[in-house]
Amino acid sequence: MSRQSNRATDSKKMNSELFTLTYGALVTQLCKDYENDEEVNKQLDKMGYNIGVRLIEDFLARSSVGRCHDFRETADVIAKVAFKMYLGVTPSVTNWSPAGDEFSLILESNPLVDFVELPDNHSNLVYSSLLCGVLRGALEMVQMAVDVRFAQDTLRGDSVTEIRMKFIKRIEENLPAGDE
Amino acid sequence: MEVRFTRGKSAILERSLTRPKTEVSVSAFALLFSEMVQYCQSRVYSVSELQARLADMGQGVGASLLDVLVMREKNGKRETKVLNILLFIKVNVWKALFGKEADKLEQAILTHSGFPAKVTVHWHKGTTLMIKFDEAVIARDKSLDGR
Numbered sequence: 001m002s003r004q005s006n007r008a009t010d011s012k013k014m015n016s017e018l019f020t021l022t023y024g025a026l027v028t029q030l031c032k033d034y035e036n037d038e039e040v041n042k043q044l045d046k047m048g049y050n051i052g053v054r055l056i057e058d059f060l061a062r063s064s065v066g067r068c069h070d071f072r073e074t075a076d077v078i079a080k081v082a083f084k085m086y087l088g089v090t091p092s093v094t095n096w097s098p099a100g101d102e103f104s105l106i107l108e109s110n111p112l113v114d115f116v117e118l119p120d121n122h123s124n125l126v127y128s129s130l131l132c133g134v135l136r137g138a139l140e141m142v143q144m145a146v147d148v149r150f151a152q153d154t155l156r157g158d159s160v161t162e163i164r165m166k167f168i169k170r171i172e173e174n175l176p177a178g179d180e
Numbered sequence: 181m182e183v184r185f186t187r188g189k190s191a192i193l194e195r196s197l198t199r200p201k202t203e204v205s206v207s208a209f210a211l212l213f214s215e216m217v218q219y220c221q222s223r224v225y226s227v228s229e230l231q232a233r234l235a236d237m238g239q240g241v242g243a244s245l246l247d248v249l250v251m252r253e254k255n256g257k258r259e260t261k262v263l264n265i266l267l268f269i270k271v272n273v274w275k276a277l278f279g280k281e282a283d284k285l286e287q288a289i290l291t292h293s294g295f296p297a298k299v300t301v302h303w304h305k306g307t308t309l310m311i312k313f314d315e316a317v318i319a320r321d322k323s324l325d326g327r
Binding site: 012013014015016018019021022023024025026028029033047050051054055058085086087088089109111130 | 202203204205206207208209211212213215216218219223233236237238240241244
């Protein structure tokens, strides 16, 4: 059954409510398990990284995008194709640094945080840390090391959500040790 | 802090309850869910504990969902009969969830509607959900019908 329906599940969409609620349940569970917000942030980032590593394959299989030639192209693909495909929103790419190695993704709406607000005792929690991990993990699988962090967050009172992405270096292909 | 209290809270509470327009891809959800399962798996040592942890996470989801759905579909009237709540789950909840595997969600919805029940998942031909109601519920139902 799962072989045949590969095509059909290509563009299967679902309502974002369950997604939002599930993510909320995850963050709540993590907050209970770890005492401080920094730990939760790190944990979310790690989980995001694991997701990103697998998401990139799904992404490359479903979109017909080829190799990006430079960081600008990467930024466009992330914003216009990937975000649209997975989260149904299209962020805008702005604030390029003069060297062309850093840019911002501005999200007016973030499906992860619908109807969410941070209580006062968790003011250090970066609720959408998962997204940072996903972006980092996915790009690492295509040989790009990047640093991703949140510059602005609607949950902390800012008007938009801004994710800052910085290109660090190209990762060299490492052959597995046993291949010699 | 006073200002933040009123400004933050009322903004959220005043948003409309209609279905959000954004659609999320199924694979995004699948990836998130599998990551959650893995996380739980790394912290427990047995299958039943794993299921219990997932069920806990589902509790919160089910509770929130119940409120939203009841508000939207039925203008605030909640079900009191067993058959009706099952129908409600079957039609509305499944529609909202798009047929996702969610025994824990069902349990939470049932419990929060005042029907304490045990939901288990059986993999027979596909996934069937067995809902076992507590004795009290059956008795109550009988007495309601009698009236």
